[in-house]
Amino acid sequence: MKELSAKAEKCWAFLEYPEEMRRHVYTINPVEPVNAGIELMRLELGSYLPSQQALEVIRFNQVVNLQDRWWR
Structure with missing residues (x-):
C-alpha cells in the first residue's frame, strides 16, 4: 500500500x-x-460523425491547428 x-x-x-x-x-x-x-467536434455534431469524410476533415483541421501552436 505504501508503494501505491x-x-x-x-x-x-x-x-x-x-x-x-x-x-x-x-x-x-x-x-x-x-x-x-475530434471528440469535441463529435459531441457538437450530435454525438456521431456523419461520414468518414467528415472525420477526415476534422482530423485535418486538428493537425493544422496543432502545427500552428507548435510554430508559435
Whole structure:
C-alpha cells in the first residue's frame, strides 16, 4: 500500500500548479489534443460523425491547428 501511495503522489503532482497552468501540464503527447478536438467536434455534431469524410476533415483541421501552436 505504501508503494501505491508514493506512486499516487507522483502522478498527481501537477495539481500543485495553478489551475490556469494545469491544462498545459496534463500531457506532452501531441496526439492527445488532436483526439480531444475530434471528440469535441463529435459531441457538437450530435454525438456521431456523419461520414468518414467528415472525420477526415476534422482530423485535418486538428493537425493544422496543432502545427500552428507548435510554430508559435
